[in-house]
Amino acid sequence: MASPDLASRGSFKGRTVIVTGGAGAVGTQLSLAFGKAGANVVVNDISTTSDGKFRAQEVVDEITAQGGSAVLDTNSVVDGERIVRTALEKFGRIDVIVNNAALARYVPFEEDDLSVYKRILDVNVLGSISLILAAWPHFKSQRYGRVVNCSSDAIFGMTEVTPYTFSKGAILAGTRALAIEGAPHGILVNCVAPTAYGDMMLLHLNKMDAAIRDQAKEFASTTYPPESNIPWFLALCHESSEITGEFFSLGAYSVSRIVLGVQDGVTNLRTMEECLQQQDAILKNPKAQINVPRNCDEFNEVTVRGKSARPQESLHGH
Template sequence: MTEISFDGRVAIVTGAGGGLGRTYALDLAARGAAVVVNDLGGSVDGKGGDDSAAQKVVDEITAQGGQAVPNYDSVATPEGGESIVKTAVDAFGKVDVVINNAGILRDKSFLKMEWSDLQAVIDVHLMGAFYVSKPAFAVMKENGYGRFVFTASNATFGNFGQTNYSAAKMALVGLSNTLSVEGARAGILSNVIMPVAKTRMTEDLLGDFANYLAPELVTPMVTYLSSEACTTAHGNYSAAGGRYAAVNWALGQGWYAGAGVTPTAEDIQAHLDQITSTDGFIVPQSTTDEIVALAAHFQAPA
């Protein structure tokens, strides 16, 4: 097996002052990447700030002979995103990889959730990913090469108390899927990771199960998706405890009412088995793929 190298590559890892992001930054740097270690250094619920988080990881990398610079901006403002990308360009001349990893939690059941809890989570996870990725995309497009990894979560499957978080995380799937379409011609690939790991964010929630879930067991998937060796985009991957699995946003064959027929709600009820069947699932790679699948129904002989 050829070793996956990041020699000559420049990577930004947001929220890399601890938890999962730190492990990504360390692995990329050990493989030759010059890394911008971004972290605001706040609490799990996104309050406060402390430069020492990012600085410590930079010190770890440089002590091991790697190259890294810190950045302490919040991803949650356009200026912060610009500044993170500028840090990479000023220090290392370009950006090849962006791992959008910074994150916070403001868990509350739906009716108890304050608008400020929604706003804070959307600002960091979703807006933050836009604010960092847009200026980075411009640099990558110029260079004809780029790799994005966005961080979603199994909360997208539905998790009590996480309407804000699961909505923000699911939105990142849409962002990555469309960046995959827009980036294709410029050699820019985008994928999504859905990690499960023991970090300060989860250790109280996972109990003994956390012992199976070292963050370093997520890292290989993220490193692969960030590398030249990765040639596929538009993926979502669950990575947890040494098990790596694609998660698909898939389309069933469904039920077609027939040309010229306007079915009733009762017809829908009667055909629910076909409508919800997973037989013949496809994983559309773009809107066009759904239109093509739809057209096949229209063109099939009655």
């Protein structure tokens, strides 16, 4: 089925893009959109159909059938060097990475074991790191690169998906660090939390009570089609975008900024009893200002501990 135009034809002409998890719900639509916009697309995915064929091959075939340029890559996401080599051997350069591949498992915390954590962290965290590490020298040498990592709204708290949530929290924090390091070299790094009806969401929906499951699926399929996430992905990956080090929640053709902030607090807490007495003042102060620092230096400037530690004259601007 032909995908809609989500970006102008030719807007990514000459750019080479790697999409991991490129045959999943979001990954398929993203790969097709890049292909329509003129990019050379490396569609990375190891999943197969019931007859043993790589699902990503269907995505590649659709891109090329529409006159686009694409290549299949079936390396594991932890083999970043090999994925980058596919891009360089086929297209001669690498400009954009979208770390979309992910694993999740929905079970109560006590039923997980470390092997589950290792498997999920390997794909969701080390897979992203491996690919960025492999591409970074090329980005630096050409003084250009775009990276979009994928986190999840699960970072706000979700039951029975603890390994996945741990991994997505790591992605969010690591994105900011990479953005700071990449900025002097023209490398922009951002993070999105897509919301899409597909295999990942179905893991959650299928655990719902049978009385509401079908209704929930119908709502999700119509409200959160995978393609409703794609325009913001494309915008962050485009050469005209200047955003870096930011986090966004996507879905239903909407975008919201996610912020990691710090509120005004309380100083001079010297005993446990004083801390207990001040818990409401710290957590429930409606007048507390929320500051959104972009790095550790700014964090130290805006925290109440940082303010109290500064010389008194600096607090008054002298």
